[in-house]
Amino acid sequence: MELIHIKEEMYYLHQAVNIGYIKNNEQGLLIDTGIDKQTAKKAAKLLKEQGLPVTDIFITHAHTDHFGGAAWWREHHNVRIHASPLEKAIIEQPKLEPIYLFQGVDPVDDIRNKFLEGPPVTVDTQVYEGRQTIAGIEGEILFLPGHSYEQPVFCRKGVVYAADSYFAVSYLKKHRIPFMVDIEKACASLQQLLSLEAEGAVPGHGEYEQQFQQTVEANLNWHQQLLDEMEDELHKHSVQTIDALTTAFLNRKHISITQLSMFLLYRTAVLAYVKALAGQHKAQFVIQDNQWLIKPL
Known part of the structure; x- marks a missing residue:
């Protein structure tokens, strides 16, 4: 962990x-x-060494890698926590993530791990789009959904703390199929990022970039490439289940998984891409022989 100064x-x-x-x-x-909490402790120690106080936490979205340390901060530093309404619901009831990944069924223990279910913590203030002041700091809050359901990000003085609205190219190459819940909204969020008059941006995974627009464009191209490949995979069969398509696409992208939690995450992402194709009238969800199937158009 390294503390990097952006400006002011x-x-x-x-x-x-x-x-x-x-x-x-x-x-x-x-x-x-x-x-x-281990990550939170490291951050607290590093910030304290530099004389940088923490009184408030702005949580961009309810994925454990982004909010899992919040309960430790609340317990040891009595911070105020801020999040958007839907993300707040999951942060306060984190079992909801393994529940929705497990199709609404009470989840098995295998997927109730620290990567999918962080410690619950109460959110003090709900945030909405527009100008808002938190900890005496005025900024512009934008909702950039796609990777998550609302994903508010904080912008101040030309710097965008962009969370997972876009990823470093190295991250995309590593994971190949990024986790998404809505591709159309993700692409709209990327276009919104491109429209901003900003000096630079910090993604959730990657480095601060002044020319972040190039990386945002790369994300748009990545999504389009995956949509094209998904459409091609769909046309190999007259119909197929989402599980069969997930397996075929994982094999196509040379991804090997051994954990149920990873399969469910990739399955959700694959379904998000199929939903986008359905919205473009390139695929259709059908019920046939008591099966939920995907049909190419």
């Missing part, structure tokens, strides 16, 4: 999952917390 009072803690930070005199705003 703005920083970020660079690690596998970035944590943003903005200082305002005796107050300080943390943007996301990392995955667990």
